[in-house]
Amino acid sequence: MHRLRHHAALASSRLLVRDNQRITALARAGDVAAARRVFDAMPRRDAVSWNALLTALWRAGRDLPAARSLFDDMPSRNVISWNSIIAGCLAHGDLAAASAYFARAPRRNVASWNAMLAGLVRLGSMEDARALFEQMPERNVVSYTTMVDGLARCGEVASARELFDAMPTRNLVSWAAMISGYVDNNMLEEARKLFEAMPEKNVVACTAMITGYCKEGDLQNARRLFDGIRAKDVISWNAIISGYVHNGLGEEATKLYIIMLREGIKPDHATLIALLTACSSLALLRQGRSTHAVVIKAMLESSISICNALMTMYSKCGNVDESELVFMSLKSQDIVSWNTIIAAYAQHGRYQKVIALFHEMELCGLIPNDITFLSMLSSCGHAGRVDESLKLFDLMSSKYAISPRAEHYACIVDILSRAGQLEKACSYIKEMPSEAEKNVWGTLLCASQTHGNVQLGELAAKMLVLSDFESSGAYVMLSNIYAAAGMWSEVNRVRSQMKEKGVKKQPGHSWTEIADKVHMFVGGDASHPEMDMILSELRKISFHMQIVTDKTQMMEELAQECG
Template sequence: MAVWRISQVGLFGHFSNCHFSSNIYIAPTLLSIPTIFFRLFSTHDVYINNLKIGRLSRTGHIEAARQLFDKMSTKDVVTWNAIIAGYWQNGFLRESKNLFESMPVKNIVSWNCMIAGCIDHGRLDEAFHYFQAMPKRNTASYNALISGFVKHGRVEDACKLFEDMPIRNVISYTAMIEGYMKNGEIDKARALFDHMPFRNVVSWTVMISGYVENGKFYEAKELFDHMPHNSKNAIVITSMITGYCKEGMLDNARVLFEGIQCKDRVSFNAMISGYAQNGVGEEALRLYSNMHKIGLQPDDATLVSVFTACSSLESLKKGRQAHVFVIRNGFIKNVSLCNALVSMYSKCGVIVESELAFGQICSPNLVSWNTIITAFAQHGLYEKAFSFFNEMRLNGFEPDGITFLSLLSACGHAGKVNESMDVFDLMVKTYGIIPKSEHYACLVDIMGRAGQLEKACQIIQDMPFEADSRIWGSLLAASSVYLNVKLGELAAKKIGDLDPHNSGGYVSLSNIYAAAGMWEEVTRVRILMKEQGVKKQRAYSWTEVGNNVHYFLGGDVSHPDNDKIRLVLDMICLQMKSMDDIADFVSSWSSFD
């Protein structure tokens, strides 16, 4: 009889897989049974069959695994643990429980396995029951339950368990740090991090990523700079790339990205998303193309960013190409991806395709309904927007603030003043939604467009909080259209107080003065702009030709085809002028009739 040393890691190989949580990879021991070794003595046949059960379970062949288990005349505790884990891994927690109850002998791994299974199925109270019933616990038992509590947002319960631990290790500390960060308790997380007797790369990564996710980028950067250089792997670097992108520091993010020797899908996604969210769609699409070239398969997160980039560029051609990729690779069932697709078609000007894309969503969620309602609103389709709003409610969805913002926008595009007030009242009185700044800005804009400037000003005065520059900007724009110098001056002053370097307020006020013939005031505003160091922002536009996006900035002559472009523009101007001349000629002749 051969004597074999059985490794629990080998039999529970599924626990060695990394888990992706909160945009970072968490060590497997945070979310499952920890790695420990048991010296068990088995025959060669039992050992081989145990390995087969584990392998069959991991590949989804649980029935074959059970058949092998039933045929085994001799079973050891590892055999039982393997089939129990296999069942809950494949979604059959009840069968795992039944087998656990019938085990002739249980060891600590058996109990930990059941705790992990209950946590995996979201049954934390049952996991805690097994934990309490254990005849003996080890650090791994505590870690599994703490991680489960953290994963499901029960940070206080995790904290109590952590405080009761007789012995803590790096996994215990790291799990609690992640919990505090998820709960927004940044100071507690940092205090625990500083108190750790030993840190590993996961600890550093959880702490740095937590800072990034909580909007504390510079604290994350400081910690990253102090992190041991040999511990800076692709995971923590990717977290910093995300942080730089959130701060709009794309060049810094790109330097870190290029420094990753083995770039994976996660690092590509972080960089592509950063470009897309910051309006640099062309670079996002270029990186997406590079992914394909090196053989990396995009996932749903990649494609959401790609559609965002296509939306910002209004690149219908690239958007359709990505849509084809989505269909061919079976991503069409992903709701978030379909929502991005609906938005992309809308922003590219093809509302019909946007509606068709919405119709293909099997189970639309609230975001889906908001996206299509917003699309109709942006295209001025008032009736369609409200029709889908009513359909959304019939399907059992409660509208939120975004829904009503889209409805107000639809009212604005259609010039529905009274209806906009009805929508606002419905939001506040019926659904109890507290209006935000953007709701008031939309309402002020609607009143302003309709020439009801005094009413718009009254809305601003009745707001429960101070108006921001966006709201005053709506009033200023309306004052410019209807030449209301008094309200224009008020709005421009408020914008100047809130954002002294915003050129829009100065320019709009100058235009109001010019239209009213108040040239001395125009000169005064321009002198004030110069004294304050405020420069008028130049307008820009872009167009897609072939597979390239061409940008044009006001006054810029750097485009390589500038001479050809100007020649074509001159020809168009001549044609327009000749058409005007013909129209005048025809009109003059018709007057003799």
């Protein structure tokens, strides 16, 4: 009888453990409803069962209210229950609720403090995080690493390093956090030194370094490091693939993607975004479409960021209508979606549509940001709307409290320069908060050439050369300006300066994809076997483009007049 009872108790506790494990497994797979069913059907539950469901509700189910009400119903709570509800509130950005639970918790361990610390860091409240860190009764490697990461993320790399050096013990996570902190703050040399000093290099640290090399355009070292990783995971693949994409090597990125698939790594949504970005920058519509098919197969069409990348791809491949279809297919659009669709129409010269979208966006309750204004300004520029662009520029700061960045000034300078209002353009450059960037002077120099303004041309070229000695374009344009004005001795002076400094002009190039073959065109190169035909076709196209542009402008103006 005694033995029988003992067996029954053993079986029941085995069942309990099994059910608890099932709840956790189902939650990990994202099926909260099934986890809840298992929980409801359990003959006996312990603290582990309650805690497992609690975490499942806010993490996999993203349902904080449900988690909070379960927490209230719990027959008893241990420190893990309290830590879970605190972490849940923080994961949902509810700092106030998290702090309230933290204050009410009858017992706190290092993990409770660490959870609060991580929450504060994630929300960017570094001052509060620092205060909490100082207050902690006990700190472990996690507490220190969280602080190192947080400090580096808000740009305080030196303090981060100081703390890193002061840590009583460090683990792989601490090293990776510090290295990635350097990479995020564009301190590759420091990152590299620390990486070399790392006693044991793992895939995370390697991936951070790969990102760093890619940021510097050093794909050779990035690739060498990548090839050396034994256990490559999807994130390291994404780092190298997107590295190639952002350095204009979309083809290499695509090749790597194929290898990745062959090695049995399943692409995730970051992989697909990188691929779509490659298609956008190379205008590969066919490949873009097939990537769209992969997105559908992977059931990622409801992801906003994927759709935003799809929209860009279609638009850059010349297909605004499909871009808009994707936009409409979204259940809810975020600021990036709106910026993307506005940019799409801006790039296609549809000024009136851009304005309409801008108003529609506001009606939907979204506040335009600095990037929205860049698209708007660029659209004004293409449509030659000088007055409207100046109004928008003012509106930016007066109504939306966005301070214009160098890029916004660059737009305005570009618009004014094209319109021949060079003096006014120059006054905007002088108004710029930071020192005028290279491209702003470049714009002015370019305009000085078209409008034959020697004085401003000289000024712009001087500024350009001061900021960048390699700037071959500046010399060429300045010499053209002098030549147009008949100032031949000045022309000779610039030419000999170029020779002295060994400046060489980088030829411009473009490419197009026809029937799976990429054709490259380089400025001044007429070696293509069908050059005559290409040129005559180009003349036809530019003739048609002018007609279409005029027609579009007429239609839009007509539509505006009709209200």
